[in-house]
Amino acid sequence: MTVSVVVALLTIALKTGAWWVTGSVGLLSDAMESLVNLAAALFGLWMVTVAERPADDDHPFGHDKAEYFSAGFEGILIFGAAAAIIWSALPRLADPQPLEQLGWGLGLSVLSSALNGLLAWVMLRASRMHRSITLEADARHLLTDVWTSAGVVLGLVLVGVTGWLWLDPVLAIAVALNIVWEGLKLVRRSVHGLMDVAVDGQEQAAIDAVLTRFTLHQGGQPLVRFDHVMTRKSGQRRFVGLHMHLPPGWTLGRADDLRQQVERALADAVPALHASIQLLPDGVEPLTVDLSELPEGGAHEAHAH
Template sequence: MWCMTPAESRLLTPQRLLMASIAVAVVTIALKTLAWVVTDSVGLLSDAMESLVNLASAVFGLVMVTIATRPADEEHPYGHHKAEYFSSGFEGILIIAAALGIIWAAGHRLFDPRPIEQVGWGLALSVLSSALNGLLAWVMFRAAKEHRSIALEADARHLVTDVWTSAGVVLGIALVHFSGWLWLDPVVAMAVAANILKEGFHLMWRSSQGLMDEAVEPEVMAAIQQTLAGFASGEGEAAIIRFDHLSTRKAGQRRFLDLHMHMPAYWSLGRAAAVRTSVEQALMSAVPGLRATIQLLPSDVEAHFDDEKDLI
Protein backbone atom coordinates (compact mmCIF):
# COMPACT_ATOMS: atom_id res chain seq x y z
CA MET A 1 0.00 0.00 0.00
CA TRP A 2 1.26 3.44 -0.94
CA CYS A 3 2.34 5.65 1.97
CA MET A 4 2.91 9.37 1.84
CA THR A 5 6.41 10.70 2.29
CA PRO A 6 6.94 13.71 4.62
CA ALA A 7 7.32 15.96 1.56
CA GLU A 8 4.07 14.67 0.04
CA SER A 9 2.31 15.11 3.38
CA ARG A 10 3.35 18.77 3.50
CA LEU A 11 2.32 19.27 -0.14
CA LEU A 12 -0.98 17.39 -0.04
CA THR A 13 -2.58 19.30 2.82
CA PRO A 14 -6.34 19.08 3.45
CA GLN A 15 -6.78 22.66 2.24
CA ARG A 16 -5.01 22.05 -1.07
CA LEU A 17 -6.82 18.80 -1.71
CA LEU A 18 -10.20 20.37 -1.01
CA MET A 19 -9.30 23.16 -3.44
CA ALA A 20 -8.52 20.45 -5.98
CA SER A 21 -11.87 18.84 -5.17
CA ILE A 22 -13.64 22.11 -5.92
CA ALA A 23 -11.89 22.38 -9.28
CA VAL A 24 -12.66 18.75 -10.18
CA ALA A 25 -16.29 19.20 -9.11
CA VAL A 26 -16.67 22.16 -11.49
CA VAL A 27 -15.22 20.12 -14.36
CA THR A 28 -17.37 17.05 -13.63
CA ILE A 29 -20.52 19.17 -13.34
CA ALA A 30 -19.84 20.54 -16.81
CA LEU A 31 -19.14 17.08 -18.25
CA LYS A 32 -22.14 15.38 -16.64
CA THR A 33 -24.53 18.21 -17.45
CA LEU A 34 -23.43 18.03 -21.07
CA ALA A 35 -23.93 14.25 -20.98
CA TRP A 36 -27.47 14.74 -19.65
CA VAL A 37 -28.29 17.39 -22.27
CA VAL A 38 -27.19 15.24 -25.20
CA THR A 39 -28.86 12.04 -23.92
CA ASP A 40 -31.90 13.30 -21.93
CA SER A 41 -31.23 10.48 -19.46
CA VAL A 42 -32.64 10.92 -15.96
CA GLY A 43 -29.85 8.65 -14.76
CA LEU A 44 -27.22 11.09 -16.01
CA LEU A 45 -29.27 13.94 -14.54
CA SER A 46 -29.05 12.24 -11.13
CA ASP A 47 -25.30 11.89 -11.64
CA ALA A 48 -24.98 15.61 -12.42
CA MET A 49 -27.04 16.53 -9.35
CA GLU A 50 -24.69 14.60 -7.10
CA SER A 51 -21.74 16.48 -8.57
CA LEU A 52 -23.42 19.72 -7.51
CA VAL A 53 -23.44 18.30 -3.99
CA ASN A 54 -19.74 17.51 -4.40
CA LEU A 55 -19.05 21.14 -5.17
CA ALA A 56 -21.03 22.51 -2.23
CA SER A 57 -19.50 19.95 0.12
CA ALA A 58 -15.94 20.70 -0.97
CA VAL A 59 -16.46 24.46 -0.51
CA PHE A 60 -17.94 24.00 2.97
CA GLY A 61 -15.25 21.47 3.84
CA LEU A 62 -12.53 23.93 2.86
CA VAL A 63 -14.07 26.59 5.11
CA MET A 64 -14.32 24.20 8.07
CA VAL A 65 -10.80 22.82 7.64
CA THR A 66 -9.46 26.38 7.55
CA ILE A 67 -11.32 27.17 10.79
CA ALA A 68 -10.03 23.94 12.37
CA THR A 69 -6.42 25.11 11.90
CA ARG A 70 -6.94 28.23 13.99
CA PRO A 71 -5.01 28.23 17.28
CA ALA A 72 -6.73 28.06 20.65
CA ASP A 73 -8.06 31.32 22.07
CA GLU A 74 -9.91 32.51 25.16
CA GLU A 75 -13.30 31.38 23.87
CA HIS A 76 -11.97 28.06 22.52
CA PRO A 77 -9.16 26.97 24.85
CA TYR A 78 -9.04 23.47 23.31
CA GLY A 79 -8.79 24.81 19.76
CA HIS A 80 -11.19 24.68 16.80
CA HIS A 81 -10.50 21.12 15.66
CA LYS A 82 -14.13 19.96 15.88
CA ALA A 83 -15.07 22.27 13.01
CA GLU A 84 -14.27 19.37 10.66
CA TYR A 85 -17.19 17.37 12.07
CA PHE A 86 -19.59 20.09 10.92
CA SER A 87 -18.20 19.61 7.42
CA SER A 88 -18.85 15.87 7.53
CA GLY A 89 -22.39 16.34 8.88
CA PHE A 90 -23.19 19.06 6.34
CA GLU A 91 -21.99 16.83 3.52
CA GLY A 92 -24.19 14.01 4.78
CA ILE A 93 -27.25 16.32 4.78
CA LEU A 94 -26.51 17.48 1.23
CA ILE A 95 -26.09 13.90 0.03
CA ILE A 96 -29.47 12.94 1.48
CA ALA A 97 -31.12 16.00 -0.11
CA ALA A 98 -29.60 15.12 -3.49
CA ALA A 99 -30.82 11.52 -3.19
CA LEU A 100 -34.39 12.66 -2.47
CA GLY A 101 -34.23 14.99 -5.49
CA ILE A 102 -33.06 12.11 -7.68
CA ILE A 103 -35.91 9.89 -6.47
CA TRP A 104 -38.41 12.65 -7.24
CA ALA A 105 -37.09 13.16 -10.78
CA ALA A 106 -36.84 9.42 -11.47
CA GLY A 107 -40.38 8.84 -10.19
CA HIS A 108 -41.78 11.21 -12.80
CA ARG A 109 -39.71 9.64 -15.57
CA LEU A 110 -40.80 6.12 -14.52
CA PHE A 111 -44.38 6.93 -15.54
CA ASP A 112 -43.31 8.97 -18.58
CA PRO A 113 -40.33 7.09 -20.11
CA ARG A 114 -38.37 8.74 -22.91
CA PRO A 115 -35.79 7.40 -25.35
CA ILE A 116 -32.11 8.11 -24.70
CA GLU A 117 -30.23 10.00 -27.40
CA GLN A 118 -26.54 9.95 -28.39
CA VAL A 119 -25.64 7.21 -25.94
CA GLY A 120 -21.98 7.04 -26.98
CA TRP A 121 -21.24 10.68 -26.17
CA GLY A 122 -23.13 10.49 -22.89
CA LEU A 123 -21.26 7.42 -21.71
CA ALA A 124 -17.87 8.82 -22.73
CA LEU A 125 -18.42 12.05 -20.82
CA SER A 126 -19.64 10.18 -17.74
CA VAL A 127 -16.67 7.79 -17.74
CA LEU A 128 -14.22 10.69 -18.08
CA SER A 129 -15.71 12.53 -15.09
CA SER A 130 -15.67 9.31 -13.04
CA ALA A 131 -11.99 8.80 -13.78
CA LEU A 132 -11.22 12.30 -12.45
CA ASN A 133 -13.23 11.68 -9.28
CA GLY A 134 -11.69 8.26 -8.71
CA LEU A 135 -8.13 9.54 -9.01
CA LEU A 136 -8.76 12.42 -6.61
CA ALA A 137 -10.54 10.16 -4.10
CA TRP A 138 -7.58 7.75 -4.11
CA VAL A 139 -5.19 10.55 -3.18
CA MET A 140 -7.57 12.08 -0.64
CA PHE A 141 -8.13 8.82 1.25
CA ARG A 142 -4.42 8.46 1.90
CA ALA A 143 -4.00 12.10 2.82
CA ALA A 144 -7.00 11.85 5.18
CA LYS A 145 -5.34 8.97 7.02
CA GLU A 146 -2.03 10.84 7.20
CA HIS A 147 -3.60 14.08 8.48
CA ARG A 148 -6.42 12.37 10.45
CA SER A 149 -8.90 14.67 8.73
CA ILE A 150 -12.55 13.58 8.82
CA ALA A 151 -13.47 16.42 6.43
CA LEU A 152 -11.02 15.06 3.87
CA GLU A 153 -12.23 11.50 4.44
CA ALA A 154 -15.86 12.59 4.04
CA ASP A 155 -15.11 14.29 0.73
CA ALA A 156 -13.16 11.24 -0.48
CA ARG A 157 -16.03 8.92 0.47
CA HIS A 158 -18.44 11.15 -1.39
CA LEU A 159 -16.24 11.06 -4.48
CA VAL A 160 -16.14 7.27 -4.31
CA THR A 161 -19.93 7.25 -4.05
CA ASP A 162 -19.98 9.46 -7.13
CA VAL A 163 -17.79 6.96 -9.00
CA TRP A 164 -20.10 4.06 -8.14
CA THR A 165 -23.09 6.21 -9.04
CA SER A 166 -21.63 6.92 -12.46
CA ALA A 167 -20.80 3.23 -12.95
CA GLY A 168 -24.42 2.31 -12.20
CA VAL A 169 -25.73 4.98 -14.52
CA VAL A 170 -23.43 3.88 -17.35
CA LEU A 171 -24.56 0.27 -16.90
CA GLY A 172 -28.21 1.31 -16.85
CA ILE A 173 -27.92 3.41 -19.99
CA ALA A 174 -26.12 0.58 -21.79
CA LEU A 175 -28.89 -1.83 -20.80
CA VAL A 176 -31.56 0.60 -21.98
CA HIS A 177 -29.76 1.06 -25.30
CA PHE A 178 -29.41 -2.65 -26.03
CA SER A 179 -32.71 -3.87 -24.55
CA GLY A 180 -35.01 -0.99 -25.42
CA TRP A 181 -36.53 -1.08 -21.93
CA LEU A 182 -36.91 2.63 -21.21
CA TRP A 183 -38.10 2.03 -17.64
CA LEU A 184 -34.60 0.86 -16.72
CA ASP A 185 -33.26 4.43 -16.82
CA PRO A 186 -35.37 5.77 -13.88
CA VAL A 187 -35.01 2.47 -11.99
CA VAL A 188 -31.22 2.77 -12.16
CA ALA A 189 -31.50 6.38 -10.98
CA MET A 190 -33.53 5.24 -7.95
CA ALA A 191 -30.96 2.56 -7.16
CA VAL A 192 -28.27 5.23 -7.33
CA ALA A 193 -30.29 7.40 -4.94
CA ALA A 194 -30.58 4.52 -2.44
CA ASN A 195 -26.79 4.10 -2.45
CA ILE A 196 -26.32 7.84 -1.96
CA LEU A 197 -28.75 7.83 0.98
CA LYS A 198 -26.72 5.12 2.70
CA GLU A 199 -23.52 7.14 2.37
CA GLY A 200 -25.24 10.31 3.60
CA PHE A 201 -26.50 8.67 6.79
CA HIS A 202 -23.06 7.13 7.37
CA LEU A 203 -21.37 10.54 7.21
CA MET A 204 -23.93 12.08 9.57
CA TRP A 205 -23.34 9.26 12.07
CA ARG A 206 -19.57 9.73 11.93
CA SER A 207 -20.00 13.45 12.51
CA SER A 208 -22.30 12.95 15.51
CA GLN A 209 -19.86 10.54 17.12
CA GLY A 210 -17.02 13.04 16.79
CA LEU A 211 -19.07 15.84 18.33
CA MET A 212 -19.87 13.55 21.27
CA ASP A 213 -16.16 13.17 22.17
CA GLU A 214 -15.62 9.68 20.78
CA ALA A 215 -12.62 7.76 22.12
CA VAL A 216 -9.45 7.54 20.03
CA GLU A 217 -8.97 4.74 17.51
CA PRO A 218 -7.93 1.27 18.81
CA GLU A 219 -4.50 1.54 17.16
CA VAL A 220 -3.89 4.91 18.82
CA MET A 221 -4.94 3.52 22.21
CA ALA A 222 -2.60 0.57 21.71
CA ALA A 223 0.31 2.95 21.04
CA ILE A 224 -0.53 4.91 24.21
CA GLN A 225 -0.68 1.81 26.38
CA GLN A 226 2.55 0.45 24.95
CA THR A 227 4.32 3.74 25.70
CA LEU A 228 3.03 3.85 29.28
CA ALA A 229 3.99 0.20 29.82
CA GLY A 230 7.57 1.13 28.98
CA PHE A 231 7.64 3.43 32.01
CA ALA A 232 5.58 1.29 34.37
CA SER A 233 7.61 -1.85 33.74
CA GLY A 234 11.04 -0.23 33.88
CA GLU A 235 13.94 -1.13 36.12
CA GLY A 236 14.69 0.32 39.53
CA GLU A 237 12.68 3.35 40.59
CA ALA A 238 10.73 3.43 37.33
CA ALA A 239 9.14 0.10 38.29
CA ILE A 240 7.12 1.76 41.03
CA ILE A 241 5.42 4.17 38.66
CA ARG A 242 1.92 3.20 37.57
CA PHE A 243 -0.85 4.76 35.50
CA ASP A 244 -4.64 4.57 35.75
CA HIS A 245 -7.87 6.39 34.91
CA LEU A 246 -6.97 6.77 31.24
CA SER A 247 -9.55 8.81 29.33
CA THR A 248 -9.23 9.71 25.65
CA ARG A 249 -11.14 11.71 23.08
CA LYS A 250 -10.57 12.95 19.57
CA ALA A 251 -11.43 16.31 18.04
CA GLY A 252 -10.72 16.51 14.32
CA GLN A 253 -6.99 16.03 13.79
CA ARG A 254 -6.19 16.40 17.50
CA ARG A 255 -6.14 13.61 20.12
CA PHE A 256 -6.47 14.21 23.87
CA LEU A 257 -5.48 12.00 26.80
CA ASP A 258 -6.14 12.44 30.54
CA LEU A 259 -4.60 10.07 33.08
CA HIS A 260 -3.17 9.72 36.58
CA MET A 261 0.48 8.87 37.25
CA HIS A 262 1.21 7.38 40.69
CA MET A 263 4.70 7.57 42.24
CA PRO A 264 6.30 7.34 45.70
CA ALA A 265 5.15 10.03 48.13
CA TYR A 266 8.74 10.81 49.16
CA TRP A 267 9.71 12.03 45.66
CA SER A 268 10.29 15.77 45.34
CA LEU A 269 7.94 17.78 43.12
CA GLY A 270 10.79 18.55 40.76
CA ARG A 271 11.65 14.90 40.33
CA ALA A 272 8.02 13.94 39.73
CA ALA A 273 7.59 16.75 37.20
CA ALA A 274 10.72 15.63 35.34
CA VAL A 275 9.36 12.08 34.98
CA ARG A 276 6.00 13.43 33.85
CA THR A 277 7.74 15.49 31.17
CA SER A 278 9.51 12.35 29.91
CA VAL A 279 6.18 10.51 29.74
CA GLU A 280 4.53 13.38 27.86
CA GLN A 281 7.34 13.57 25.31
CA ALA A 282 7.23 9.80 24.77
CA LEU A 283 3.46 9.89 24.25
CA MET A 284 3.67 12.75 21.75
CA SER A 285 6.40 10.89 19.84
CA ALA A 286 4.27 7.74 19.71
CA VAL A 287 1.08 9.59 18.73
CA PRO A 288 1.73 12.80 16.74
CA GLY A 289 -0.75 15.53 17.60
CA LEU A 290 -1.57 14.06 21.02
CA ARG A 291 -2.12 16.39 23.97
CA ALA A 292 -1.71 14.62 27.32
CA THR A 293 -2.84 15.93 30.72
CA ILE A 294 -1.17 13.95 33.51
CA GLN A 295 -2.20 14.36 37.16
CA LEU A 296 0.48 13.43 39.70
CA LEU A 297 -0.60 11.36 42.71
CA PRO A 298 1.25 9.50 45.49
CA SER A 299 1.24 5.72 45.15
CA ASP A 300 -1.07 5.26 48.14
CA VAL A 301 -3.70 7.74 46.94
CA GLU A 302 -6.59 6.75 44.68
CA ALA A 303 -9.00 9.04 42.88
CA HIS A 304 -12.68 8.05 42.93
CA PHE A 305 -14.96 9.35 40.20
CA ASP A 306 -18.06 7.38 41.10
CA ASP A 307 -18.92 9.08 44.38
CA GLU A 308 -22.33 10.81 44.40
CA LYS A 309 -20.71 14.16 45.19
CA ASP A 310 -18.59 13.85 42.02
CA LEU A 311 -21.67 13.29 39.86
CA ILE A 312 -23.36 16.56 40.80
Protein backbone atom coordinates (compact mmCIF):
# COMPACT_ATOMS: atom_id res chain seq x y z
CA MET A 1 0.00 0.00 0.00
CA THR A 2 2.95 2.34 0.64
CA VAL A 3 4.27 1.64 -2.86
CA SER A 4 0.76 2.30 -4.17
CA VAL A 5 0.86 5.80 -2.63
CA VAL A 6 4.22 6.54 -4.27
CA VAL A 7 3.10 5.27 -7.68
CA ALA A 8 -0.14 7.29 -7.43
CA LEU A 9 1.92 10.45 -6.91
CA LEU A 10 4.09 9.62 -9.93
CA THR A 11 1.12 8.90 -12.20
CA ILE A 12 -0.62 12.11 -11.13
CA ALA A 13 2.48 14.07 -12.14
CA LEU A 14 2.79 12.24 -15.48
CA LYS A 15 -0.90 12.46 -16.41
CA THR A 16 -1.21 16.08 -15.34
CA GLY A 17 1.80 16.84 -17.52
CA ALA A 18 0.14 15.00 -20.42
CA TRP A 19 -3.03 17.07 -19.99
CA TRP A 20 -1.00 20.30 -19.64
CA VAL A 21 0.87 19.91 -22.92
CA THR A 22 -2.12 18.69 -24.96
CA GLY A 23 -5.16 20.42 -23.43
CA SER A 24 -7.07 17.14 -23.82
CA VAL A 25 -10.07 16.76 -21.54
CA GLY A 26 -9.71 13.00 -21.99
CA LEU A 27 -6.23 13.13 -20.45
CA LEU A 28 -7.58 15.45 -17.76
CA SER A 29 -10.18 12.80 -16.86
CA ASP A 30 -7.38 10.24 -16.66
CA ALA A 31 -5.41 12.51 -14.31
CA MET A 32 -8.45 13.07 -12.09
CA GLU A 33 -8.93 9.32 -11.71
CA SER A 34 -5.32 9.13 -10.51
CA LEU A 35 -6.24 11.57 -7.74
CA VAL A 36 -8.83 9.00 -6.68
CA ASN A 37 -6.07 6.36 -6.73
CA LEU A 38 -3.98 8.47 -4.36
CA ALA A 39 -6.83 9.11 -1.91
CA ALA A 40 -7.80 5.43 -2.01
CA ALA A 41 -4.21 4.30 -1.44
CA LEU A 42 -3.81 6.60 1.57
CA PHE A 43 -7.10 5.49 3.11
CA GLY A 44 -6.32 1.84 2.29
CA LEU A 45 -2.92 2.10 4.01
CA TRP A 46 -4.66 3.44 7.11
CA MET A 47 -7.31 0.69 7.10
CA VAL A 48 -4.77 -2.11 6.57
CA THR A 49 -2.86 -0.76 9.57
CA VAL A 50 -6.05 -0.75 11.66
CA ALA A 51 -6.97 -4.28 10.49
CA GLU A 52 -3.61 -5.61 11.73
CA ARG A 53 -4.34 -4.56 15.31
CA PRO A 54 -4.87 -7.50 17.68
CA ALA A 55 -8.19 -8.19 19.38
CA ASP A 56 -8.95 -6.16 22.51
CA ASP A 57 -11.72 -5.80 25.10
CA ASP A 58 -13.84 -3.62 22.81
CA HIS A 59 -13.14 -5.70 19.68
CA PRO A 60 -12.87 -9.34 20.82
CA PHE A 61 -13.07 -10.60 17.19
CA GLY A 62 -10.28 -8.29 16.02
CA HIS A 63 -10.28 -5.31 13.64
CA ASP A 64 -10.25 -7.19 10.32
CA LYS A 65 -13.45 -5.60 9.02
CA ALA A 66 -11.70 -2.24 8.75
CA GLU A 67 -10.59 -3.34 5.27
CA TYR A 68 -14.17 -3.25 4.00
CA PHE A 69 -14.37 0.47 4.80
CA SER A 70 -11.43 1.01 2.45
CA ALA A 71 -13.17 -0.70 -0.48
CA GLY A 72 -16.38 1.26 0.14
CA PHE A 73 -14.51 4.56 0.48
CA GLU A 74 -12.69 3.93 -2.78
CA GLY A 75 -15.99 3.26 -4.55
CA ILE A 76 -17.48 6.52 -3.25
CA LEU A 77 -14.39 8.47 -4.39
CA ILE A 78 -14.83 6.99 -7.86
CA PHE A 79 -18.36 8.40 -8.07
CA GLY A 80 -17.02 11.87 -7.22
CA ALA A 81 -14.28 11.63 -9.83
CA ALA A 82 -16.77 10.51 -12.48
CA ALA A 83 -19.03 13.49 -11.76
CA ALA A 84 -16.06 15.87 -12.05
CA ILE A 85 -14.97 14.29 -15.33
CA ILE A 86 -18.43 14.67 -16.89
CA TRP A 87 -18.66 18.27 -15.63
CA SER A 88 -15.35 19.06 -17.37
CA ALA A 89 -16.25 17.24 -20.60
CA LEU A 90 -19.71 18.70 -21.28
CA PRO A 91 -18.47 22.25 -22.17
CA ARG A 92 -15.89 20.71 -24.54
CA LEU A 93 -18.62 18.63 -26.15
CA ALA A 94 -20.53 21.81 -26.95
CA ASP A 95 -17.39 23.68 -28.04
CA PRO A 96 -14.57 21.27 -29.09
CA GLN A 97 -11.01 22.65 -28.76
CA PRO A 98 -7.91 21.75 -30.83
CA LEU A 99 -5.28 19.55 -29.15
CA GLU A 100 -1.55 20.29 -29.03
CA GLN A 101 1.67 18.23 -28.73
CA LEU A 102 -0.11 14.90 -28.84
CA GLY A 103 3.17 12.98 -29.07
CA TRP A 104 4.43 14.13 -25.67
CA GLY A 105 1.02 13.73 -24.08
CA LEU A 106 0.56 10.19 -25.34
CA GLY A 107 4.08 9.22 -24.27
CA LEU A 108 3.54 10.43 -20.69
CA SER A 109 0.16 8.68 -20.52
CA VAL A 110 1.59 5.37 -21.73
CA LEU A 111 4.41 5.56 -19.16
CA SER A 112 1.98 6.16 -16.30
CA SER A 113 -0.21 3.26 -17.48
CA ALA A 114 2.80 0.95 -17.50
CA LEU A 115 3.55 1.89 -13.87
CA ASN A 116 -0.07 1.26 -12.84
CA GLY A 117 -0.20 -2.06 -14.69
CA LEU A 118 2.96 -3.33 -12.98
CA LEU A 119 1.74 -2.23 -9.56
CA ALA A 120 -1.70 -3.82 -10.11
CA TRP A 121 -0.08 -7.16 -10.99
CA VAL A 122 2.07 -7.09 -7.84
CA MET A 123 -0.88 -6.08 -5.64
CA LEU A 124 -3.15 -8.82 -7.00
CA ARG A 125 -0.52 -11.42 -6.11
CA ALA A 126 -0.18 -9.90 -2.63
CA SER A 127 -3.98 -9.80 -2.16
CA ARG A 128 -4.21 -13.55 -2.84
CA MET A 129 -1.32 -14.25 -0.47
CA HIS A 130 -2.77 -12.15 2.37
CA ARG A 131 -6.45 -12.54 1.40
CA SER A 132 -6.84 -8.76 1.67
CA ILE A 133 -9.88 -7.06 0.11
CA THR A 134 -8.09 -3.69 0.41
CA LEU A 135 -5.20 -4.83 -1.77
CA GLU A 136 -7.55 -6.53 -4.23
CA ALA A 137 -9.83 -3.47 -4.49
CA ASP A 138 -6.89 -1.15 -5.10
CA ALA A 139 -5.38 -3.53 -7.66
CA ARG A 140 -8.63 -3.88 -9.62
CA HIS A 141 -9.12 -0.13 -9.57
CA LEU A 142 -5.60 0.29 -10.97
CA LEU A 143 -6.37 -2.23 -13.72
CA THR A 144 -9.45 -0.19 -14.59
CA ASP A 145 -7.20 2.85 -14.74
CA VAL A 146 -4.89 1.04 -17.16
CA TRP A 147 -7.77 0.18 -19.51
CA THR A 148 -9.09 3.72 -19.17
CA SER A 149 -5.71 5.15 -20.17
CA ALA A 150 -5.53 2.76 -23.10
CA GLY A 151 -8.93 3.97 -24.29
CA VAL A 152 -7.91 7.61 -23.91
CA VAL A 153 -4.69 7.05 -25.87
CA LEU A 154 -6.58 5.24 -28.65
CA GLY A 155 -9.14 8.04 -28.77
CA LEU A 156 -6.49 10.74 -29.02
CA VAL A 157 -4.79 8.86 -31.84
CA LEU A 158 -8.15 8.80 -33.66
CA VAL A 159 -8.58 12.53 -33.02
CA GLY A 160 -5.15 13.17 -34.56
CA VAL A 161 -5.91 10.98 -37.58
CA THR A 162 -9.51 12.07 -38.26
CA GLY A 163 -9.52 15.60 -36.90
CA TRP A 164 -12.82 14.89 -35.10
CA LEU A 165 -12.34 17.04 -31.99
CA TRP A 166 -15.65 15.93 -30.46
CA LEU A 167 -14.14 12.47 -29.85
CA ASP A 168 -12.07 13.88 -26.96
CA PRO A 169 -14.98 14.91 -24.66
CA VAL A 170 -17.06 11.88 -25.70
CA LEU A 171 -14.16 9.66 -24.66
CA ALA A 172 -13.89 11.47 -21.31
CA ILE A 173 -17.58 10.81 -20.61
CA ALA A 174 -17.12 7.14 -21.55
CA VAL A 175 -14.22 6.96 -19.08
CA ALA A 176 -16.46 8.42 -16.35
CA LEU A 177 -19.22 5.87 -16.97
CA ASN A 178 -16.70 3.03 -16.96
CA ILE A 179 -15.22 3.96 -13.58
CA VAL A 180 -18.73 4.40 -12.11
CA TRP A 181 -19.33 0.70 -12.85
CA GLU A 182 -16.09 -0.17 -11.06
CA GLY A 183 -17.15 1.99 -8.11
CA LEU A 184 -20.49 0.19 -7.85
CA LYS A 185 -18.74 -3.17 -7.68
CA LEU A 186 -16.38 -1.98 -4.93
CA VAL A 187 -19.23 -0.59 -2.82
CA ARG A 188 -21.22 -3.81 -3.30
CA ARG A 189 -18.28 -5.93 -2.09
CA SER A 190 -17.79 -3.65 0.91
CA VAL A 191 -21.47 -3.93 1.91
CA HIS A 192 -21.41 -7.72 1.56
CA GLY A 193 -18.33 -7.93 3.78
CA LEU A 194 -19.84 -5.77 6.51
CA MET A 195 -22.98 -7.96 6.50
CA ASP A 196 -21.08 -11.16 7.40
CA VAL A 197 -21.27 -12.94 4.06
CA ALA A 198 -20.47 -16.68 4.07
CA VAL A 199 -17.10 -17.99 2.92
CA ASP A 200 -16.69 -18.66 -0.80
CA GLY A 201 -17.38 -21.98 -2.49
CA GLN A 202 -13.79 -23.24 -2.46
CA GLU A 203 -13.37 -22.59 1.27
CA GLN A 204 -16.76 -24.13 2.05
CA ALA A 205 -15.78 -27.24 0.09
CA ALA A 206 -12.56 -27.51 2.14
CA ILE A 207 -14.56 -27.27 5.39
CA ASP A 208 -17.06 -29.89 4.19
CA ALA A 209 -14.23 -32.24 3.23
CA VAL A 210 -12.73 -32.05 6.74
CA LEU A 211 -16.08 -32.70 8.42
CA THR A 212 -16.76 -35.64 6.10
CA ARG A 213 -13.36 -37.10 7.00
CA PHE A 214 -14.16 -36.99 10.74
CA THR A 215 -17.72 -38.30 10.42
CA LEU A 216 -17.80 -41.85 11.84
CA HIS A 217 -20.37 -44.60 11.26
CA GLN A 218 -21.08 -47.81 13.14
CA GLY A 219 -23.54 -50.41 11.94
CA GLY A 220 -24.79 -48.05 9.25
CA GLN A 221 -25.62 -45.37 11.83
CA PRO A 222 -23.64 -42.15 12.39
CA LEU A 223 -21.43 -42.39 15.47
CA VAL A 224 -19.94 -38.90 15.10
CA ARG A 225 -21.75 -36.32 12.96
CA PHE A 226 -21.77 -32.57 12.33
CA ASP A 227 -24.60 -30.13 11.60
CA HIS A 228 -25.65 -26.47 11.91
CA VAL A 229 -22.49 -25.38 10.06
CA MET A 230 -22.41 -21.58 9.68
CA THR A 231 -19.55 -19.53 8.24
CA ARG A 232 -18.67 -15.86 7.80
CA LYS A 233 -15.82 -13.73 6.48
CA SER A 234 -14.23 -10.83 8.33
CA GLY A 235 -11.41 -9.26 6.34
CA GLN A 236 -8.58 -11.78 6.19
CA ARG A 237 -10.11 -14.01 8.87
CA ARG A 238 -12.74 -16.73 8.51
CA PHE A 239 -15.12 -18.06 11.16
CA VAL A 240 -17.12 -21.28 11.34
CA GLY A 241 -19.53 -22.45 14.02
CA LEU A 242 -20.96 -25.97 14.15
CA HIS A 243 -22.38 -28.74 16.34
CA MET A 244 -20.53 -32.02 16.80
CA HIS A 245 -22.77 -34.89 17.97
CA LEU A 246 -21.05 -37.69 19.89
CA PRO A 247 -22.08 -40.95 21.62
CA PRO A 248 -23.49 -40.18 25.11
CA GLY A 249 -21.12 -42.71 26.67
CA TRP A 250 -17.92 -40.89 25.64
CA THR A 251 -15.92 -39.17 28.36
CA LEU A 252 -15.45 -35.43 28.18
CA GLY A 253 -11.71 -35.94 27.68
CA ARG A 254 -12.22 -38.18 24.65
CA ALA A 255 -14.76 -35.76 23.15
CA ASP A 256 -12.44 -32.78 23.67
CA ASP A 257 -9.54 -34.65 22.06
CA LEU A 258 -11.59 -35.23 18.91
CA ARG A 259 -12.78 -31.61 18.93
CA GLN A 260 -9.15 -30.41 18.95
CA GLN A 261 -8.31 -32.71 16.04
CA VAL A 262 -11.20 -31.29 14.02
CA GLU A 263 -10.18 -27.70 14.84
CA ARG A 264 -6.58 -28.31 13.75
CA ALA A 265 -7.72 -29.96 10.52
CA LEU A 266 -10.05 -27.07 9.72
CA ALA A 267 -7.28 -24.53 10.40
CA ASP A 268 -4.95 -26.46 8.07
CA ALA A 269 -7.61 -26.62 5.33
CA VAL A 270 -8.61 -22.93 5.47
CA PRO A 271 -5.92 -20.43 6.58
CA ALA A 272 -6.91 -17.93 9.29
CA LEU A 273 -10.05 -19.95 10.12
CA HIS A 274 -11.39 -19.75 13.69
CA ALA A 275 -13.65 -22.71 14.56
CA SER A 276 -16.23 -22.73 17.35
CA ILE A 277 -17.46 -26.30 17.97
CA GLN A 278 -20.32 -27.11 20.36
CA LEU A 279 -20.25 -30.68 21.72
CA LEU A 280 -23.62 -32.43 22.04
CA PRO A 281 -24.63 -36.00 22.98
CA ASP A 282 -26.21 -37.84 20.10
CA GLY A 283 -29.98 -37.32 20.01
CA VAL A 284 -29.83 -33.93 21.77
CA GLU A 285 -30.54 -30.71 19.89
CA PRO A 286 -29.98 -27.22 21.33
CA LEU A 287 -33.03 -25.03 21.92
CA THR A 288 -33.05 -22.06 19.56
CA VAL A 289 -35.59 -19.29 20.11
CA ASP A 290 -36.29 -16.21 18.00
CA LEU A 291 -36.66 -13.62 20.77
CA SER A 292 -38.33 -11.15 18.41
CA GLU A 293 -41.37 -13.46 18.19
CA LEU A 294 -41.83 -13.95 21.94
CA PRO A 295 -44.57 -12.09 23.87
CA GLU A 296 -43.57 -9.58 26.54
CA GLY A 297 -41.70 -11.38 29.31
CA GLY A 298 -41.14 -14.42 27.11
CA ALA A 299 -37.44 -13.74 26.65
CA HIS A 300 -36.84 -14.11 30.40
CA GLU A 301 -38.83 -17.33 30.51
CA ALA A 302 -37.01 -18.79 27.51
CA HIS A 303 -33.66 -17.92 29.07
CA ALA A 304 -34.66 -19.59 32.31
CA HIS A 305 -35.85 -22.64 30.41
